[in-house]
Amino acid sequence: MYVAMVASECAPAAKVGGLADVVHGLARELQLRGQVVEVFLPMYDCMRYDRIWSLEQCWADLRVPYFDGGVRCEVLRGEVDHIPCFFIRPHSRENFFNRDAYYGQQDDPARFAFFSRAVLEFMYKSGRKPDILHCHDWQTGLVPVILYEIYQSLSMGHSRVCYTLHNVHHQGVTGPHILRQCGLGQHLMAPEKLRDNAHVGAVNLMKGGIVYSNFVTTVSPRYAEEIRQTGLGHGLQATLNASAGKFGGVLNGIDHGTWNPEVDNHIPFGYSISDFAGKFRNKAALRHRLLLQDKFKPIVAVVSRLDQQKGVQLISHAIFYALANRAQFVLLGAAPGKAVNDHFWALKQRLDGNPDCHLEIGYDEELSHLIYAGADMLVIPSVFEPCGLTQLIAMRYGTVPVARATGGLADTVVDANYGHKPCEERTGFTFDEFSEAGLESALGRAIGLWYGYPRYFHQLVLNGMRQNYSWNQSGGHYLNIYNHIRA
Ligand code: ADP
Numbered sequence: 001m002y003v004a005m006v007a008s009e010c011a012p013a014a015k016v017g018g019l020a021d022v023v024h025g026l027a028r029e030l031q032l033r034g035q036v037v038e039v040f041l042p043m044y045d046c047m048r049y050d051r052i053w054s055l056e057q058c059w060a061d062l063r064v065p066y067f068d069g070g071v072r073c074e075v076l077r078g079e080v081d082h083i084p085c086f087f088i089r090p091h092s093r094e095n096f097f098n099r100d101a102y103y104g105q106q107d108d109p110a111r112f113a114f115f116s117r118a119v120l121e122f123m124y125k126s127g128r129k130p131d132i133l134h135c136h137d138w139q140t141g142l143v144p145v146i147l148y149e150i151y152q153s154l155s156m157g158h159s160r161v162c163y164t165l166h167n168v169h170h171q172g173v174t175g176p177h178i179l180r181q182c183g184l185g186q187h188l189m190a191p192e193k194l195r196d197n198a199h200v201g202a203v204n205l206m207k208g209g210i211v212y213s214n215f216v217t218t219v220s221p222r223y224a225e226e227i228r229q230t231g232l233g234h235g236l237q238a239t240l241n242a243s244a245g246k247f248g249g250v251l252n253g254i255d256h257g258t259w260n261p262e263v264d265n266h267i268p269f270g271y272s273i274s275d276f277a278g279k280f281r282n283k284a285a286l287r288h289r290l291l292l293q294d295k296f297k298p299i300v301a302v303v304s305r306l307d308q309q310k311g312v313q314l315i316s317h318a319i320f321y322a323l324a325n326r327a328q329f330v331l332l333g334a335a336p337g338k339a340v341n342d343h344f345w346a347l348k349q350r351l352d353g354n355p356d357c358h359l360e361i362g363y364d365e366e367l368s369h370l371i372y373a374g375a376d377m378l379v380i381p382s383v384f385e386p387c388g389l390t391q392l393i394a395m396r397y398g399t400v401p402v403a404r405a406t407g408g409l410a411d412t413v414v415d416a417n418y419g420h421k422p423c424e425e426r427t428g429f430t431f432d433e434f435s436e437a438g439l440e441s442a443l444g445r446a447i448g449l450w451y452g453y454p455r456y457f458h459q460l461v462l463n464g465m466r467q468n469y470s471w472n473q474s475g476g477h478y479l480n481i482y483n484h485i486r487a
Contacts, residue, residue, distance in 0.1 A: 001482060003030055004130035005039045006119050008102065008112060008139040011258070012051045012365065013080045014044055016102050017305055018252065018389045019136060019166045022219070025255035026134075027083045029475035038130075040119045042111075043076060043087035045098040052078040052085070062125060064090070064118040065183050071114070075122055081257075088118045104336060109174035109205060110181060112139035117182045119143065120151050129155060132482045134162045138172030141209030142182060145194065148212050149184055160485040162478070163213035164250075165206065167386050168227050168234055169309060171196075172205030179203060192242075197235045207239050214485040216240075216247045217478075219387035220408030224249030232384050232407075250478060251411060252387040253471035254396065259372075261397050266369035271398075273465050279373065279398050286374030289367075290358035292328055297356065298450045299328045300443070301375035301399070303368050303390050306335035306344060306361075311404065314381035314439045316347060319357065321440055325447050328356040332371055334363040372397040377446050381431075381439050385409045391428070395464030400457070401428035402442050412469065416460055417445065427464040 005027055009020035027037045049055070055078035062073040071092040078085055090096050096111045105111065120143065123130065135143045144161040152159070173196050179188055188194045189203065193211055196204040210216050218224045224247065227233040228240045240247055261279075262272045268285045271278030287294055300322040304310045315331070322329040335341035341361070348359040360367060372378070378394040380403040387408030391401040395412075403409040413428040414421045429446045431438040449457045 001131045001486075002036045002129075003038075003132045003134055003482065004123070004128070005037065005134045005136070006116070006140045006143050007039065007041060007136040008115070010039050010041055010080055010083070010085060012048060013085070014041055014047045014102065015365075018387065021255065021258075021389055022164075022166065022252050023136060024081065024083065025253055025258075025471045026475060026478060028081065028255060028257065029253070029471035030479070031083065033475060033479065035479075037083060039080070039083055039085045040122075041085055041087050042097045042115050043089035044102060046100050046102065052080055054079055055087075058086070059122065059126065062118070062122055064114070064121045066092070066114065066117075067181055073118055073122075086122070088115055088122065090114065090118065109172050109178055112172070113142050113178050113182050113205070116140055116142040117146055120146050120156075123156065124151055124154055127155075130159050131486055132162060133159055134164065134478075135209060135213070136164050137166045138170055138206040138209070141172060141205035141207070143209070144212035145184065145188065145208045146182055149188075160482075161213040162215045162217065162481055162485065163209045165210075165216065165218040165227070165386070167309075168206070168218070168232065168236055169384070171207065171234065171236065173199065173202050174205065176201065176203050178205075197238060207236060210236070210239050210243055214246065215481050216243055217250045217481065219250070219252045220411045221249035221251065222411045223386045223407040226384070226407060250474055250481075251408065251469070252389060252392075253469050253474045254389055254392045256470045259393050259396055261373055264369055264373070266366045267373040271373075273462055276398070282370065282373040283375070286330065286370050289370065290330060290360070291355075292330070292358060293355035295328075295356075297326055297328050298376040298447060299330055299374065300377045300379060300402075300447070301330045301332075301371050302379050303332045303371055304380070306333040306340050307337070308340075309383055309385075311381035311383050311434065312340055312343070314434070314436065315379065316343070317436045318379045318381065318439060318443060319347065319351070319359075321443060322447070323354070323356055325444065326451070327447050330357075330371055330375060331359045332364060332367055333361060335361065372399055375399045376450060377402050377443075379439075379443060380404065380409060381434070382406060382409060383434060388412070392469040395427055395467050395469070398461045398465050400446060400460050400464060402446050403428060403430055404434060404438070405430040405432050416449065416456075423459075424463055427460060427467060
């Protein structure tokens, strides 16, 4: 089977968050299962070019329709961790992908709508006929629409689309000019098509993806329920319910090639369940790197985008709660918004010189590995969480998650005291209510167990390391979906 992944991120070359990990991990898994996979991405100026091998031009002059004219694009081919990737580079006045940022631009819908059209135009011109187009999030929501409206009658009649919702909070709601930009008709403004459910004059790109795809997934079973039944659907509940027959939750995996404490070359000491001593050495290495004092204390960590979704006020509260309760605290986080960024910089200055605390504001792939390896607990107090990967990585690295029970966190973290599963399947601490008291109830129990019952704490560590959240299982689910929609 030939699977074309169309996405705005792919780790490690173009990564903002979990979307990148998923595109990379699923593509690798499908390859290992013998499928032909190609990934299609924009060519951003801010990518990690050092993570792309053999990058070279493969198509010099791709003319992509744009309003009443066209934009000349180049297409480059390179390999990202053995995955063939094609990068679209438009030469337009708008300079779509040379903005020194992946997202956050005023014209994001126009940028990614252009990308969607360009990918299909490239497939058409280069004679590609994927069995499956797997599209991800609002950025590529127009791909199935454009495929259906334009390319299916040209040469891609047998291609089927699987569309994955990684975060329904961002839907790509924009003006109807976007249709004309992509060569689409205004008839798509109908309420059962792309018209936004709340704003009558607006186009919703994610809704288009849902309506026009052959199958729609989201990244955990719990989130699948939440976005159909509750306000977490942000207005898409009715659309998802109307598509219920072709919609389901498939839990994300993590790539065991990237996230494996036994062979991870970003950490100084390898370790495993049977050879655990390296974990303690990594804790010492983490302290050394971040100038924390070497005291008998647990390290509580956060690795996160610092976005409201991630529960920034509870992250701030966790810092002071941990420090007041005999723990050390480490944070690695990048804030896309100025207000949150300023807030954490102010906290950093306030805590400067505290030998039990280090706040690292920014994005640092290598340091994230050392934190997963060196910390004792990872706090994830999300307001909502479609799947979440950090709790899965933490468990694999023997770091106990302390998480709010929402979305994929609820599906994957089993509470040590109240979990409805046998003791050997309990892996962390959870809380329901999004409040300081809720967080304290879970983090307090975690720190208490670390000091009071270290053997029980260690049992939780081992339980987490034994969980298998690799792509193996989820890869199989996706293959079943692909076969189902091809049949
Ligand atoms: P989201 O996609 O909402 O950001 P996920 O938990 O699904 O959240 O995925 C987050 C991914 O991004 C993980 O691989 C995590 O290690 C990584 N990550 C998040 N923040 C940072 C950071 N500041 N530096 C390095 N890696 C980060």
